[in-house]
Amino acid sequence: MALEAGRLVDEARELLAALFNIKNPDRIVFTMNATEALNLAIKGLLKEGQHVITSSMEHNSVTRPLYVLQGKGVEVTKVPCAKDGSISVKDIESAIKPNTAAVVITHASNVTGTIMPIGEIGQLTKKKGLCLIVDAAQTAGVFDLDVSFMGINLLAFPGHKGLYGPTGTGGLYIDERLELTPLKEGGTGSYSEAPGQPEVLPERYESGTVNSVGIAGLAAGLKFIRMEGIDRIRKHEMDLTKRFLEGVSGLKGITLYGPEELYNRAPVVSFSLEGKPSGKVGYALDQQYKIACRAGLHCAPDAHRTLGTLEQRLVRFSFSYFNTEKEVDFAIRSLAEIAEIPPGEFNKGEDKSCGC
Amino acid sequence: MALEAGRLVDEARELLAALFNIKNPDRIVFTMNATEALNLAIKGLLKEGQHVITSSMEHNSVTRPLYVLQGKGVEVTKVPCAKDGSISVKDIESAIKPNTAAVVITHASNVTGTIMPIGEIGQLTKKKGLCLIVDAAQTAGVFDLDVSFMGINLLAFPGHKGLYGPTGTGGLYIDERLELTPLKEGGTGSYSEAPGQPEVLPERYESGTVNSVGIAGLAAGLKFIRMEGIDRIRKHEMDLTKRFLEGVSGLKGITLYGPEELYNRAPVVSFSLEGKPSGKVGYALDQQYKIACRAGLHCAPDAHRTLGTLEQRLVRFSFSYFNTEKEVDFAIRSLAEIAEIPPGEFNKGEDKSCGC
Numbered sequence: 001m002a003l004e005a006g007r008l009v010d011e012a013r014e015l016l017a018a019l020f021n022i023k024n025p026d027r028i029v030f031t032m033n034a035t036e037a038l039n040l041a042i043k044g045l046l047k048e049g050q051h052v053i054t055s056s057m058e059h060n061s062v063t064r065p066l067y068v069l070q071g072k073g074v075e076v077t078k079v080p081c082a083k084d085g086s087i088s089v090k091d092i093e094s095a096i097k098p099n100t101a102a103v104v105i106t107h108a109s110n111v112t113g114t115i116m117p118i119g120e121i122g123q124l125t126k127k128k129g130l131c132l133i134v135d136a137a138q139t140a141g142v143f144d145l146d147v148s149f150m151g152i153n154l155l156a157f158p159g160h161k162g163l164y165g166p167t168g169t170g171g172l173y174i175d176e177r178l179e180l181t182p183l184k185e186g187g188t189g190s191y192s193e194a195p196g197q198p199e200v201l202p203e204r205y206e207s208g209t210v211n212s213v214g215i216a217g218l219a220a221g222l223k224f225i226r227m228e229g230i231d232r233i234r235k236h237e238m239d240l241t242k243r244f245l246e247g248v249s250g251l252k253g254i255t256l257y258g259p260e261e262l263y264n265r266a267p268v269v270s271f272s273l274e275g276k277p278s279g280k281v282g283y284a285l286d287q288q289y290k291i292a293c294r295a296g297l298h299c300a301p302d303a304h305r306t307l308g309t310l311e312q313r314l315v316r317f318s319f320s321y322f323n324t325e326k327e328v329d330f331a332i333r334s335l336a337e338i339a340e341i342p343p344g345e346f347n348k349g350e351d352k353s354c355g356c
Numbered sequence: 357m358a359l360e361a362g363r364l365v366d367e368a369r370e371l372l373a374a375l376f377n378i379k380n381p382d383r384i385v386f387t388m389n390a391t392e393a394l395n396l397a398i399k400g401l402l403k404e405g406q407h408v409i410t411s412s413m414e415h416n417s418v419t420r421p422l423y424v425l426q427g428k429g430v431e432v433t434k435v436p437c438a439k440d441g442s443i444s445v446k447d448i449e450s451a452i453k454p455n456t457a458a459v460v461i462t463h464a465s466n467v468t469g470t471i472m473p474i475g476e477i478g479q480l481t482k483k484k485g486l487c488l489i490v491d492a493a494q495t496a497g498v499f500d501l502d503v504s505f506m507g508i509n510l511l512a513f514p515g516h517k518g519l520y521g522p523t524g525t526g527g528l529y530i531d532e533r534l535e536l537t538p539l540k541e542g543g544t545g546s547y548s549e550a551p552g553q554p555e556v557l558p559e560r561y562e563s564g565t566v567n568s569v570g571i572a573g574l575a576a577g578l579k580f581i582r583m584e585g586i587d588r589i590r591k592h593e594m595d596l597t598k599r600f601l602e603g604v605s606g607l608k609g610i611t612l613y614g615p616e617e618l619y620n621r622a623p624v625v626s627f628s629l630e631g632k633p634s635g636k637v638g639y640a641l642d643q644q645y646k647i648a649c650r651a652g653l654h655c656a657p658d659a660h661r662t663l664g665t666l667e668q669r670l671v672r673f674s675f676s677y678f679n680t681e682k683e684v685d686f687a688i689r690s691l692a693e694i695a696e697i698p699p700g701e702f703n704k705g706e707d708k709s710c711g712c
Contacts, residue, residue: 035564208391
């Protein structure tokens with residue numbers, strides 16, 4: 001019966017390997033979320049005295065592990081990005097030093113949706129013998145991710161976003177040539193007599209009971225993606241993004257962030273309304289219109305520093321395959337109503353928003 | 357909508373606090389499983405040059421993190437337990453040295469069910485100013501666990517065993533006076549501008565998306581326990597354990613492990629059948645009788661060394677509130693059948709068991 005559950009988990013591994021063009025499914029290890037995967041990648045790889053390059057658009061799941069490593073003698077360079085969130089591969093190249101070991105970067109900003117040129121960065125890191133760590137939190141299941149073609153050595157992904165699994169799932173692909181220090185040790189159900197962790201994957205990085213229930217749900221999500229086709233999913237989400245961008249672009253006091261060209265963007269849009277705190281706008285959307293959005297810093301203060309929105313903060317919309325044109329049109333109309341309210345009137349009353 | 361999900365997670369925290377007599381629910385942090393909780397407790401607390409005492413009956417979720425710490429200058433003493441798995445509190449006291457910082461011990465052995473005298477150990481650690489870390493993998497939801505009364509400073513528990521939650525859930529209680537190094541850093545949805553982890557709990561130790569779906573299931577399990585009453589649950593499980601022990605004690609070639617007195621035991625029974633590899637016995641129970649058991653080393657090689665069963669290995673039964681007397685009687689009859697087969701005949705054919 002336990003083996004049967006194990007087979008289900010392995011099926012999810014095989015589906016992920018097919019999605020990301022990974023030859024050996026056992027090089028994919030399951031984690032609680034993308035954050036744990038990034039911690040394992042970053043802290044499992046980098047050692048005292050090494051240098052790592054990252055961007056100024058990263059989520060705290062990248063910047064905070066790096067901050068801890070800085071305290072332990074790892075050097076960190078944050079390459080500044082442009083106002084639309086984009087990065088220059090030349091700037092990454094210029095940041096390389098003799099002790100550079102890795103580049104860690106998001107595939108797409110969780111604030112502006114800006115797509116990073118992973119393929120080009122992968123060519124650079126390959127040429128220079130560096131390790132490329134990619135945070136695919138915004139793109140897994142929506143954009144092509146081919147670890148071999150793109151030269152990705154460590155790929156962190158969440159299960160509960162574009163892969164349509166439940167919360168509590170996520171994972172990390174680990175290149176055959178890499179050996180990471182595990183974050184956790186414990187029972188692995190194999191090589192139990194050994195005093196330390198077994199060398200073999202995936203057990204080495206999967207101690208204790210895995211979230212088999214959640215991973216079974218993730219497998220169902222992955223089968224759904226295979227059935228629909230990633231191109232169709234992306235097309236639908238980008239059509240909605242385009243519709244939304246066009247629909248809100250003329251609204252009173254709106255500022256839209258991120259790349260102008262749609263093809264440089266994941267289906268994520270952030271904006272502000274002049275004179276209206278983003279937390280209050282998000283709260284109004286949630287309470288009055290039942291529209292789910294996220295207002296605040298999106299756990300990415302560096303990205304907001306890059307955009308100059310650390311104080312104003314932003315409201316973020318992201319579009320899913322299950323959203324409809326009708327919903328997008330309703331969101332546009334709702335925002336238009338909020339935009340028309342004079343700031344003085346809108347800002348009255350207690351700020352009950354979370355806005356973090 | 358996100359706040360609503362957060363409230364569900366907080367409800368689970370409050371239910372756990374009530375169960376374990378924890379004053380401040382925010383001192384409970386959710387993890388993927390008990391193994392992660394033990395890693396956070398052990399590696400988050402102990403520093404180079406410190407000494408830690410443990411027992412010879414621990415699971416790899418305790419011994420393997422300790423093994424890693426040994427490589428980093430932490431001293432470890434494993435107090436030998438008796439053949440029935442029991443430990444002498446005097447032996448623990450004798451092992452204390454000037455640099456001893458903590459005692460880490462299971463509440464009940466996952467192999468023999470032997471209950472450790474946590475209350476007495478807690479008095480000792482309190483008197484000596486040591487930290488008491490308890491692994492409640494076998495007892496949470498079944499035996500009384502009162503962190504205040506028992507002097508427990510760090511309590512690790514799984515969600516998917518006696519608390520009737522799904523896989524992917526577990527947690528750690530952290531005493532107000534303790535400050536651990538987090539295992540993971542990342543987005544916490546609060547204090548997002550800070551470069552490092554916030555000081556405030558539970559966020560400090562809960563980076564990234566929590567398993568809200570799983571934790572909602574755990575909350576349902578906790579409500580079920582509150583409704584039924586932990587005493588009634590334990591009584592039923594111990595009645596089944598007694599029935600099973602009495603029913604199998606006369607079987608041909610059986611050796612039963614663990615304490616003789618039922619009150620020293622959690623509802624876990626391990627045994628061997630002379631001349632029959634435990635893996636094969638477990639496989640037969642699963643395939644022919646559809647009885648779930650676990651054969652092998654149970655990720656606790658130290659415990660098997662203590663019992664002298666590292667080679668023979670054992671078959672383990674554990675009894676749940678949902679098991680019935682009828683099922684126990686069927687298990688007894690099934691084992692009686694297996695016991696009567698001559699070893700030569702039983703051992704024929706390929707060994708397909710996992711037995712790890």
